[in-house]
Amino acid sequence: MIELKEITKTYQMGTVQVQALRNVSLKISQGEFIAIMGPSGSGKSTLLHIVGFLDRPDSGSYLLGDRDITELSDDELAILRNRIAGFVFQQFHLLPRISAVENAELPLIYAGKRHLKEKAHEKMQEVGLSQREAHRPNELSGGEQQRVAIARSLVNEPLIVFADEPTGNLDTKSEEEIITILEDLNKKGKTIVMVTHEQEIAAHAQRIIRMRDGEIVADERKKTKTKKPAVMLQGLSIDAILSESRQTLARAAFMDHFRQALHSIVSHKMRSFLSMVGILIGIASVIAMLALGQGAKESITKQLASLGSNLLTVRPGSSQLHGVALEAGTITRFTLQDADAIGRLTDTVSRVSPSVSGRGQLVYGNKNWNTQVLGTGINYAPMRASIPTIGRFFTDEELRRRDKLVVLGTTVVEKLFGETNPIGAIVKINRINFKVIGVLPKKGASPFRDQDDVVVIPVTTAMYRVLGKQYTDSIDAEVRDPRLMDKAQDAISNLIIKRHRLNREKEDTFNIRNMADIQATLQSTTRTMTWLLGSIAAIALLVGGIGIMNIMLVSVSERTREIGLRKAIGARKTDIMVQFLIESVLMTVSGGIAGILCGVGISFLLALLAGWATKVSIFSIVLATTFSLMVGIGFGLWPARQAARLNPIEALRYE
Numbered sequence: 001m002i003e004l005k006e007i008t009k010t011y012q013m014g015t016v017q018v019q020a021l022r023n024v025s026l027k028i029s030q031g032e033f034i035a036i037m038g039p040s041g042s043g044k045s046t047l048l049h050i051v052g053f054l055d056r057p058d059s060g061s062y063l064l065g066d067r068d069i070t071e072l073s074d075d076e077l078a079i080l081r082n083r084i085a086g087f088v089f090q091q092f093h094l095l096p097r098i099s100a101v102e103n104a105e106l107p108l109i110y111a112g113k114r115h116l117k118e119k120a121h122e123k124m125q126e127v128g129l130s131q132r133e134a135h136r137p138n139e140l141s142g143g144e145q146q147r148v149a150i151a152r153s154l155v156n157e158p159l160i161v162f163a164d165e166p167t168g169n170l171d172t173k174s175e176e177e178i179i180t181i182l183e184d185l186n187k188k189g190k191t192i193v194m195v196t197h198e199q200e201i202a203a204h205a206q207r208i209i210r211m212r213d214g215e216i217v218a219d220e221r222k223k224t225k226t227k228k229p230a231v232m233l234q235g236l237s238i239d240a241i242l243s244e245s246r247q248t249l250a251r252a253a254f255m256d257h258f259r260q261a262l263h264s265i266v267s268h269k270m271r272s273f274l275s276m277v278g279i280l281i282g283i284a285s286v287i288a289m290l291a292l293g294q295g296a297k298e299s300i301t302k303q304l305a306s307l308g309s310n311l312l313t314v315r316p317g318s319s320q321l322h323g324v325a326l327e328a329g330t331i332t333r334f335t336l337q338d339a340d341a342i343g344r345l346t347d348t349v350s351r352v353s354p355s356v357s358g359r360g361q362l363v364y365g366n367k368n369w370n371t372q373v374l375g376t377g378i379n380y381a382p383m384r385a386s387i388p389t390i391g392r393f394f395t396d397e398e399l400r401r402r403d404k405l406v407v408l409g410t411t412v413v414e415k416l417f418g419e420t421n422p423i424g425a426i427v428k429i430n431r432i433n434f435k436v437i438g439v440l441p442k443k444g445a446s447p448f449r450d451q452d453d454v455v456v457i458p459v460t461t462a463m464y465r466v467l468g469k470q471y472t473d474s475i476d477a478e479v480r481d482p483r484l485m486d487k488a489q490d491a492i493s494n495l496i497i498k499r500h501r502l503n504r505e506k507e508d509t510f511n512i513r514n515m516a517d518i519q520a521t522l523q524s525t526t527r528t529m530t531w532l533l534g535s536i537a538a539i540a541l542l543v544g545g546i547g548i549m550n551i552m553l554v555s556v557s558e559r560t561r562e563i564g565l566r567k568a569i570g571a572r573k574t575d576i577m578v579q580f581l582i583e584s585v586l587m588t589v590s591g592g593i594a595g596i597l598c599g600v601g602i603s604f605l606l607a608l609l610a611g612w613a614t615k616v617s618i619f620s621i622v623l624a625t626t627f628s629l630m631v632g633i634g635f636g637l638w639p640a641r642q643a644a645r646l647n648p649i650e651a652l653r654y655e
Contacts (some may be wrong), residue, residue, distance in 0.1 A: 001159075001190065002028040002051065007060035009214075010045055018045040021057070022214040028193065030159070033186040035167040035205035036195045042247055043214040045164060048195045050630055052085050052162040053077045054648050067238035074571040076242055082111050083241055086153030090165035092145045093565045093652065098265040100124065100144075101133035104151040109256045110570040111156050118239020123151035123297070127181060143174025150181055152569065161185060163194040167201055178427045179204050225316060257575065261582035264559075271551060273585055278547030279591030279631065280598060282538075283624045286597020289536060290620035292606065296526055298615055311383065312489055314475040314496070317509040332500050332510040333471040336459070339377065341495060342477050348488035352478045353377035354472040355383075356462050362455065363428040366418040371412050372454045373429060377463020383478050386456070391423045391438030402465060406434040410442045411452040413523075429455070485514060492540055538627070552639035563643050564651025573644040580643050584636025585629065592628030596621055 009021040020043045025552075028034060028051070036044045049055040050062065053069065057075075062069050069080065077581045086107075094103045104120040124133050127147040137145055146166060153161055163182065167175040183204055186192050194205065202208050210218035265272045295584075317331040336354055343352035353376050360373035380386060381393040406427065413422050422436045434457065443451040463469045479488040489512050496502070496510055556563070563576060603614040 001030045001065065003063040004051070005059045005061045005063070007047075007050060007062065008044075009050065009055070009057050012229040019473075020214050022216070023052070024059070024216055026051075026209070026216065028191065030191055031186070031189055032207055033183070033192045033205045033210060034194065034207045035202035036193070036209045036211065037197060037202050039197070040213040044195050044211050047211065048162055048193060049649055051193060052087065052160075054082045054087075057078050063551075065238055069238065075574070078110075078567060078570050078572045079242055081568060082107055082156060086156070086158035086161045087159065087568050088146070088149050088163040088166045090143075090168040090551045091652075092169075093135070093147050093561065093568075094145055094148060095565070096137050097560060098147045098263065099134050099136055100129060103137070103148055104155055106152060107156045107569045109260070110572070110575055115444065119155050120151070123154045126154070127151045134339050136409070141174065142170050145178055146170060146174065146178050147181065147278065150178070150558035154185070158190075160191040160193060163192065164558050165195055165197070167196070167437070177242040177646075183573040205431055214275060220411070236296060247348055248372070254578075257578045258582055261579050261586055264579075265586055268555075271555065275547065275587045276591035277544060278595065279588050279628055280595040282543065282631075283595025283628055284496070284591045284598035284602060285449075285536070286538065286624045286627070287596055287616060287620055288602040288606070288614075290623075291599070291603035291616045292395055292621070293526070293529055294506070294532075294617050295614040296529065297605070309360065310479040310485065312477045312479060312492060314477065314492060315473070315511055315513065316471075317511060318344075332496065332497075332502065334475055334510075335471060336463075338496070338499060339424075340473045341499060342475060342492055345477075345488070345491050346493065348479060348484045348491055351379040351383055351478040352476070353379040353382065353476045355476065356460050356461075356467055356469050356473045357457060358467040358469075360429045360455070360466065362412065362416060363431075363592070364425065367416050369412060371409070373462060373466060374454055374456045375467065376460040377459055380456065380477070382510040383476055385443075386440050388438030389441045390421075391436070393438060393456075395456050399460055401630065402460045402462060403458060404434045404465065405437050405457065407438040407440055407456040408436055409440045409452040409456075410453055411450055413439055415467055419610040429457070432466060489514065496560070527635070542631075545633065549635035551637060552636055553642065555583075556580070556591070556639050556643045559643075560646065560651045563646050564648045564653075566646035567646070568652060576646075577640040577644040580640035584640070585632035587634075588628045588632030589625075596630070599624070 004024060004026040005020055006083070007024045008019070011018045011020055022043075024043075024047060026047075036047060038044045039606055042628055046055065050057055054592060057070060060070075064084075066082075069077065072080070094100075096108075101120050106122055110117065121130070121133065121562060124130055127150050129144060129147055129151065130155065132140060132144060140148065146169075149650060150161075150166075151294075162181070166182070167178050170178065178272070182192055188208060192205070194220075196202050206222050208218075208220045209216055210220070233385065278618070314334065316333055337353035339352050342349060357374040358373050362369045362371060378394065378396050378399055381388070387393065390405055393407060393408070394403065398405055406429065408416075408422060408427075416422070416427065417425070420438065423435045426433050427436060428434070440452070440454070440456065459472070463472075475486065477492060479485050492512060502509065517615075564578060599620075600616050603616050607614045
């Protein structure tokens with residue numbers, strides 16, 4: 001069944017090399033009960049680890065059935081440990097936070113047989129612990145813990161049971177119980193290979209191998225009649241076992257690894273919580289910062305909408321330059337006829353509105369208010385997003401008649417009328433009676449002025465009845481298409497030069513402002529601020545990810561012996577890596593969900609308490625969730641690889 005030929009093994013202990021095995025050759029037949037004895041440092045445990053696929057020899061060959069297993073990969077050796085070998089350790093190596101029967105089930109997980117849970121119950125009954133299945137290891141005696149370990153070693157029906165000092169930590173009564181169980185297993189056909197330093201324990205074996213200084217010095221066989229194994233193996237095929245196992249493992253449920261990872265997180269609540277806090281802060285920062293940026297963007301967009309879209313504003317040039325008054329004729333003044341002429345540029349311009357402005361004292365009853373008086377054309381309302389919410393705007397006919405009609409801003413309505421409907425009321429503007437026909441939409445206040453503290457009257461009425469102006473202060477022209485802005489600007493400029501007979505030296509006596517440029521600048525600034533805030537939040541999220549990685553690395557160190565046990569009972573590198581990755585992703589996703597809720601809450605509080613404009617977008621939530629997944633995978637990958645690369649022997653010995 002097993003044949004070792006010239007096996008050697010050397011360990012590097014600092015600068016010193018220790019030769020644990022020296023050209024050891026050994027044959028083990030099916031159904032034998034073998035005890036390996038020797039003083040400490042004789043190499044007996046090293047021999048057991050090599051025979052049990054936990055370690056590799058430096059040289060020599062190891063034939064198991066028809067295959068030299070020294071040629072197999074680490075994952076293939078893990079499959080053999082899971083299918084052929086069952087391990088019973090001196091330290092029991094039970095996972096403390098799961099029940100006895102769950103400990104017994106562990107090898108089934110890595111065999112892809114989690115659905116065969118009744119096997120674990122059956123083995124627990126065989127070792128006499130059916131009434132103690134739900135108890136955790138710290139609720140069991142030493143003998144009971146060792147019996148759980150034996151049940152775990154038998155759950156996959158292994159061919160060989162390897163026992164490393166199985167009675168070393170037990171009292172006399174428990175010792176006898178464990179030896180009796182091993183003898184019964186041998187009588188049922190199991191091959192038992194046991195390491196012990198006690199002669200009384202070795203006396204129960206049929207064959208005693210004595211070692212000293214890494215060599216076999218004696219091989220004693222008792223002259224007792226050996227019972228034939230219950231099942232005789234004819235030509236053990238390792239390739240067939242490996243092939244069958246790969247197919248079974250391919251069907252193994254992902255949920256098994258998920259349950260293991262979830263149980264580990266729940267079992268270490270404080271550690272898991274601290275891991276999640278970093279991600280929570282990062283995600284909450286991303287959501288809140290992007291909400292602030294998006295809110296500011298929408299606020300600016302609304303303000304830009306109030307300015308109008310695709311607008312060109314024609315204004316006279318300045319009469320002063322750097323505080324020095326210029327000569328007469330250095331500015332170009334515009335009339336209503338100029339506005340009409342610009343309006344006839346129908347190939348590029350869709351609407352035109354001349355305007356004048358000044359201050360006026362409004363009086364209604366016993367209340368008065370000083371505000372800005374704006375005289376405009378009939379196209380002002382649609383061009384400047386100022387269509388009245390209540391009432392109406394004045395008409396072209398009323399404009400020509402210079403009617404005394406007024407549309408009030410909401411601030412003026414509040415100051416003069418309070419909650420009363422102002423439509424139809426008569427107010428005085430600079431002692432002239434005006435009829436209120438509408439109320440402008442609310443536009444809000446900027447840091448410089450209140451956009452709702454204004455009244456709008458016909459431009460003709462403003463010029464000739466109220467403000468006494470002969471020229472307009474500006475002319476707004478709405479361009480048909482944003483792509484025609486430059487063409488329209490050139491056309492208007494050429495028209496003014498022609499109408500006012502200006503030469504090229506006096507082109508700067510007027511200017512044309514492009515509102516699209518202002519909008520683009522403001523939007524670019526908002527976009528930059530959003531990216532800046534998002535970058536700051538991303539840094540916070542990165543710090544949270546580093547925290548996750550650190551906690552996971554600490555977890556690897558804390559759980560080194562657990563990892564060693566899992567690998568000893570058949571966990572492959574992939575199994576360990578997937579479990580640790582799932583733990584990392586679960587913690588980051590949980591922290592991410594909590595962070596999203598906190599971020600939304602913070603955004604709401606900022607809007608409620610500080611009055612800041614905030615808007616939580618679906619994009620920011622998707623971004624934060626995706627980023628948290630990437631953090632979980634990215635920062636969990638290194639600890640997962642570290643755990644998967646642990647040597648099972650070194651991990652089991654870790655203190």
